[in-house]
Structure formats: structure tokens, C-alpha cells
Amino acid sequence: MIKFTIITLFREAIEPYLKSSMMEKAVRKGLAEFDFVDLREFGLGPHKSVDDTPYGGGDGMLLRCEPVFAAIESVKAIDPDTKVILPTPVGETWNQGKAREFARDAHYIILCPHYEGYDERILSIVDYKISLGKYVLTGGELPALIIIDSVVRLIPGVLGGEKSAEIESFSDGDNLEYPQYTKPYDFRGMKVPDVLLSGNHGEIAKWRAVHSGKVE
Numbered sequence: 259m260i261k262f263t264i265i266t267l268f269r270e271a272i273e274p275y276l277k278s279s280m281m282e283k284a285v286r287k288g289l290a291e292f293d294f295v296d297l298r299e300f301g302l303g304p305h306k307s308v309d310d311t312p313y314g315g316g317d318g319m320l321l322r323c324e325p326v327f328a329a330i331e332s333v334k335a336i337d338p339d340t341k342v343i344l345p346t347p348v349g350e351t352w353n354q355g356k357a358r359e360f361a362r363d364a365h366y367i368i369l370c371p372h373y374e375g376y377d378e379r380i381l382s383i384v385d386y387k388i389s390l391g392k393y394v395l396t397g398g399e400l401p402a403l404i405i406i407d408s409v410v411r412l413i414p415g416v417l418g419g420e421k422s423a424e425i426e427s428f429s430d431g432d433n434l435e436y437p438q439y440t441k442p443y444d445f446r447g448m449k450v451p452d453v454l455l456s457g458n459h460g461e462i463a464k465w466r467a468v469h470s471g472k473v474e
Contacts, residue, residue: 259363260413261291262406263340265329266370267308269294271399281407284416292406295333300325309373318374326369326380333367340365341385344376345401347394349387352405356388360405361412368405370398434471 264272275281276292284290301308302324309319334340343366350356360366369384381387390401411417439450453465 259289259291260361260410261293261365262402263293263295263333263365263367264370264402265295265297265326265333265367266397266399266402267297267372268370268397268399269296271397272403275403276406280411280416284410284413287415289413289415290410295329297325297329300328300332312374316374320374321371321376321380323377323379326376327383330367330369330383337365340367342367342369342383343386343388343405344369344371344381344384345390345398345405346371346387347389347392349389351389351391352408354408357405357408358412360409368398368402370402372397436466436470 266272273294276285281290281292285292297308298306302322308321308325310322312318312320330342341364345368369380388401388405390404395401439454443450443455451465453461456462
């Protein structure tokens with residue numbers, strides 16, 4: 259079973275998605291587990307502060323080391339082998355291949371950063387720095403959901419078809435999945451390619467191979 263523990267200030271932004279569709283199915287079948295740690299519980303002072311102004315000046319606030327380390331260590335105290343993921347623009351770009359690497363029995367912590375960023379020393383407790391692309395979001399909740407969804411759906415038994423995850427886009431390097439059609443045969447003059455109705459599986463396989471795209 260794979261487990262994700264999400265450290266966040268905004269559990270309500272993540273939880274509804276994880277309780278629906280394929281994520282809910284994975285939990286129900288005992289294939290995945292999702293847990294939350296409220297970073298605010300480890301905040302400092304009477305206001306449970308988790309951030310402060312940066313040394314050297316500048317706009318915005320940074321996540322402080324103390325609450326982040328304390329939150330992560332609270333999870334590791336129960337499961338020392340847990341690996342920590344940090345969504346960050348400076349990380350390694352996430353792709354389908356990496357999702358497959360993570361789709362195994364394991365326990366991951368995902369730290370959802372907020373504000374202007376985080377104290378650089380937090381990286382010393384992170385195992386995987388993951389980037390979703392060359393853009394900046396207001397927090398790590400959306401990247402956390404993307405990482406979780408892309409991993410959990412690859413676990414055998416989550417998707418319906420036995421080979422559903424094997425034939426889709428990016429399953430083989432940068433290849434895109436071939437075009438697919440369903441009823442009706444003719445929709446507003448746009449017809450399903452006749453080869454797909456031929457029953458000749460060899461020719462269908464050739465057609466699909468020819469029409470599988472590749473990301474440039």
C-alpha cells in the first residue's frame with residue numbers, strides 16, 4: 259500500500275479531491291492511504307506563527323525551519339523510512355516515468371509550502387524536490403494533488419482496465435496515445451476510421467502505431 263501524509267495549512271483545499279473518484283476507490287480497496295498534518299499545530303508563540311520576514315530584506319514571508327522540521331519529525335518518529343517530497347520550481351521536473359517510480363508500497367510526506375517561499379535550510383530534510391513546470395503557484399496544495407493523482411492511478415487495481423495505464427500518453431517516453439473513438443460512427447460528417455471497425459486486430463495495431471504522436 260502507498261501512503262501520503264500531506265503537511266499543509268489548508269487541508270480543506272485538498273481533502274475533497276482525495277475523497278472522490280479514483281482516489282476514493284484506491285482508499286476503499288486498501289491500495290492507498292491519505293493522512294494530514296496541520297503545520298499550524300507546530301507554529302511558534304501564542305499565534306502559532308509558521309513564517310517570518312527574510313534576512314536581507316525583501317517582500318513576502320518565508321516558512322520557518324522550526325515548525326516544518328517539527329511537523330516532519332513527528333511523522334518520522336512513527337515511520338522513520340518515510341521520504342519527504344517538496345513541490346518547488348527548483349526541483350526535478352515531474353513526468354510519467356517518475357510517477358511510475360513512486361507507484362510502489364511506500365510512505366511519502368508532501369510538504370506544501372506557502373507565502374513567498376521557505377527557509378533554504380528546509381531542503382536539508384527533503385528527499386525529493388519536484389517541479390511541476392516553470393511557473394509559480396500560491397501554495398503547494400495543487401502540486402501535491404497532481405503528484406498524488408499521477409502516482410495512485412498507476413497502482414494495479416485502481417483504474418478499471420488491466421492495461422489502462424500502459425497504453426496512455428507518455429507511457430513510453432514522450433509518445434502520445436493514439437486517437438480513440440466511440441459511438442456514433444458518424445457525427446456531423448466526422449466518421450470513425452473504417453479500420454477500427456474491421457475486426458482485423460493486426461491492421462488496427464498498425465493504424466494505432468502510425469497515429470501515436472510524439473511530443474516535440
